[in-house]
Amino acid sequence: MSLTPKQGQDYLEKHGIPQLIEGILVGLLHSRPDDPLEFIQKCVRTAQDKLDRKNINWDSFIHQPIHLPPIQPSISSSTKKVFKTEISEQRKPHSRDSSPHRGNAPVRLPSIQKQDSDASPSSKKKSCKTFKPSTINFTEAMENKKIVFVVGGPGSGKGTQCERIVKKYGFTHFSSGDLLRAEVASGSEKGAELKAIMERGELVPLSIVLSLMKYNMEKHKDSKGFLIDGYPREVQQGIEFEKDVAPCTFVLWVDASQETMTNRLLKRAETSGRADDNEETIKLRLKTFVEATEPVIEYYKKHNKIRRVNSEQDVDTVFGEVQAIFDQYVL
Ligand SMILES: Nc1nc2c(ncn2[C@@H]2O[C@H](COP(=O)(O)OP(=O)(O)OP(=O)(O)O)[C@@H](O)[C@H]2O)c(=O)[nH]1
Numbered sequence: 001m002s003l004t005p006k007q008g009q010d011y012l013e014k015h016g017i018p019q020l021i022e023g024i025l026v027g028l029l030h031s032r033p034d035d036p037l038e039f040i041q042k043c044v045r046t047a048q049d050k051l052d053r054k055n056i057n058w059d060s061f062i063h064q065p066i067h068l069p070p071i072q073p074s075i076s077s078s079t080k081k082v083f084k085t086e087i088s089e090q091r092k093p094h095s096r097d098s099s100p101h102r103g104n105a106p107v108r109l110p111s112i113q114k115q116d117s118d119a120s121p122s123s124k125k126k127s128c129k130t131f132k133p134s135t136i137n138f139t140e141a142m143e144n145k146k147i148v149f150v151v152g153g154p155g156s157g158k159g160t161q162c163e164r165i166v167k168k169y170g171f172t173h174f175s176s177g178d179l180l181r182a183e184v185a186s187g188s189e190k191g192a193e194l195k196a197i198m199e200r201g202e203l204v205p206l207s208i209v210l211s212l213m214k215y216n217m218e219k220h221k222d223s224k225g226f227l228i229d230g231y232p233r234e235v236q237q238g239i240e241f242e243k244d245v246a247p248c249t250f251v252l253w254v255d256a257s258q259e260t261m262t263n264r265l266l267k268r269a270e271t272s273g274r275a276d277d278n279e280e281t282i283k284l285r286l287k288t289f290v291e292a293t294e295p296v297i298e299y300y301k302k303h304n305k306i307r308r309v310n311s312e313q314d315v316d317t318v319f320g321e322v323q324a325i326f327d328q329y330v331l
């Protein structure tokens with residue numbers, strides 16, 4: 001079968017291949033890993049996770065020289081207090097609670113960085129040092145930006161809806177999971193530590209995600225709004241973000257039952273290539289969601305910022321609900 005140059009070009013562009021190849025080459029030359037094929041494989045897996053390849057850019061696989069804070073499992077007493085209160089409220093039975101892990105299981109608190117959880121001026125200084133903002137006043141640059149957090153369990157459909165939101169409303173989209181996977185794909189030492197945490201279905205220290213988020217937001221500082229997908233995963237993460245960046249406009253909760261999420265992830269596992277899309281890690285991710293992220297929903301409910309969509313329906317119907325919410329804020 002003959003192929004015209006135009007048909008060839010259309011085919012490649014339709015599948016986002018030119019920017020993918022460009023991204024891989026730039027990332028490869030930037031990181032120069034010992035095992036280039038493994039690096040390429042990781043990039044391709046990261047790309048497979050993105051339903052819209054157009055989200056891949058020339059710099060998607062660069063191991064950015066951001067100075068991520070050390071991974072260190074410590075927790076401040078103030079953070080413990082927030083979690084204890086929130087979790088004990090969550091332990092009241094409610095309709096979505098079908099987790100076999102809840103009951104009397106010990107509450108596993110996520111690892112977080114003491115330095116970032118304290119509100120003291122000295123710790124604040126440390127967190128700024130970590131992020132190393134460039135020449136701009138970051139907080140000022142973020143003023144009046146629309147910032148929407150998107151929360152929901154693993155496989156609830158956050159990424160699917162975000163893709164559509166970006167198309168319709170032109171927000172800049174960051175998936176915290178994707179940012180972490182890119183760090184892992186970079187082959188850095190830090191990436192290897194993150195990989196282990198993610199494969200256990202646990203949460204990486206909040207200061208690391210916050211650094212990655214701020215670094216990337218600064219790169220898109222002229223965007224009219226940000227869609228922060230899969231974030232915050234724990235109450236303190238939201239508090240730190242709003243303190244360091246800006247208050248969120250609202251929180252979109254993509255709500256699906258644990259059974260639906262599990263079935264979707266198992267289906268996605270057939271093609272996603274994601275190391276954490278396996279039955280055992282899915283269970284752990286759901287457990288982490290119930291323990292750490294459901295309290296986030298309760299926290300923002302109290303602040304009247306939760307906007308829920310029922311993600312048990314088909315994608316178009318869910319997006320109909322999403323649009324009804326977004327149209328009130330962004331026109
Ligand atoms: N029926 C149905 N399937 C959906 C819907 N949204 C997503 N899916 C499917 O469910 C799977 C998971 O969707 P994602 O958008 O990747 O979910 P996510 O919440 O971003 O998942 P993580 O990346 O693990 O956080 C995908 O294979 C989707 O095709 C929906 O509204 N209805």
Ligand SMILES: O=c1ccn([C@@H]2O[C@H](COP(=O)(O)OP(=O)(O)O)[C@@H](O)[C@H]2O)c(=O)[nH]1
Nearest residue numbers: 154155176177198201202203204209230233
């Ligand atoms: O703010 C975040 C976001 C993600 N993760 C880690 O990254 C994994 C994948 O996150 P993603 O949002 O891609 O998928 P989900 O867990 O929602 O299925 C999680 O299990 C966590 O280990 C994290 O620790 N903090």
